[in-house]
Amino acid sequence: DTGVSQNPRHKITKRGQNVTFRCDPISEHNRLYWYRQTLGQGPEFLTYFQNEAQLEKSRLLSDRFSAERPKGSFSTLEIQRTEQGDSAMYLCASSLGTGEYQPQHFGDGTRLSIL
């Protein structure tokens, strides 16, 4: 069990640029989640996948955000035309999907800084 891996760990970009983050879940986990966390707050749910299907998206996920999980393994989160308010920690988590509650395991996140 190598844990959930996220890359890059830190991304600094200018406002208006596009950024893409990658998440590699624990290998046998078929559920994958994206969260956003700002300073002093808990993680806020953005979206989740069951295998390659994106099953739920939060209203927080504007049209500038898109997430994919093309082969049901790794996932990418892209933010287009970044804004200052996008500065946050983006967390990925994964879990087994067995039809009953399974705990989520988090990666260490990608910290996005918008200049």
Place this chain on the structure above:
Amino acid sequence: QKEVEQDPGPLSVPEGAIVSLNCTYSNSAFQYFMWYRQYSRKGPELLMYTYSSGNKEDGRFTAQVDKSSKYISLFIRDSQPSDSATYLCAMIKDYGQNFVFGPGTRLSVLP
């Protein structure tokens, strides 16, 4: 009113103290309750989870859920400096996927 409320702290205690961390929530549909620990610049790490009301113990940690009061607690016995972190409660209505987190409580255990 937020769905999940948590005192942000910071909470400072001497080493060896018993720590009590709490969350209140407004939605009676929540059934699964989790506690996560998050160190600075790291992702949340699951400590414990419980289903419905009751107590659960794991080493120095005890989680309590009182659904009638919409109140959950995490107790840490014999606290250590290494317990210094932010503690997040989280909950879900069913094994549906929208986890709701509290804002976290910062804990400092002083040697």
